Amino acid sequence: MKNNIVMDRIMTKDDIVKPIPKPLLTFEQAFYNYPEILVELKKAKFEKPTHLQRQAWPILLSGEDMICIAQAGSGKTLAFLLPAFIHIDGQTITKEERRGPTILIVAPTRELVIQINKEVIKYQYRGITSCCVYGGVDRKKEVAALQEGVDIVIATPGRMNDLMNSGELYIENITYLILDEADRMLDMGFEPQIRRVLYGIRPTR
Structure with a gap:
């Protein structure tokens, strides 16, 4: 435990426990191969990663799953977004060739969905596109954005499920x-929608 961060593995394969990647200290250590990301971070006037980001980036950039429990202001949105950008950029199939988005972000409220999308837009990286889908607004614009093709979809569970049922959101x-x-989503009763997504996306996620 350091800086009130506790790390542990909750699942192992064949009782083999891999060491947890060591935390980093600087943005350069995480993104030395991605100078455009470093430029965006400099534009945002960030001086150093948060404690959460220092630990999260080595894990996510190595392709592992991660569960993070952290308070507001810990930098978790940027912690998952920058590896997501790199993941998109590393796809061998172009956006024009593939069907549906590469990244799906599910959040419980439209306020949080909009907030996350603002962060995506803020850090421009290689033409990556995104759209929000949430209830309470005209779905025609959302459907049009999905049909045009986006890299990242940020959705509330209800509207996501609605668009999946109508065939307008392709998650495979x-x-x-x-x-x-x-x-919070589980507390709100969205477990069936979350399970459907987990079973519907690529097994190699």
């Missing part, structure tokens, strides 16, 4: 999934 090619405030 999603290889990077983020459940933001997953505990």
Whole structure:
């Protein structure tokens, strides 16, 4: 335990426990191969990663799953977004060739969905596109954005389920999934929608 961060593995394969990647200290250590990301971080006037980001980036950039429990202001949104950008950029099939988004972010409220999308837009990286889908608004614009093709979809569970049922949100090619405030979504009764997504996206996520 350091800086009030506790790390542990909750699942192992064949009782083999891999060591947890060591935390980093600087943005350069995480993104030395991605100078455009470093430029965006400099534009945002960030001086150093948060304690959470220092530990999260080595794990996510190595392709492992991660559960994070952290208070507001810990930098968790940026912690999952920057590896997501790199994941999109590393796809061998172009956006024009593949069907549906590569990244799906599910959050419990439209306020949080909008907030996450603002962060995506803030850090421009290689033409990556995104759209929000949430209830209470005209779905025609959402459907039009999905049909045009986006890299990242940020959705509330109800509207996501609605668009999946109508065939307008295709999730089979999603290889990077983020459940933001997953505990809150479970408390709100969205477990069936979350399970459907987990079973519907690529097994190699």
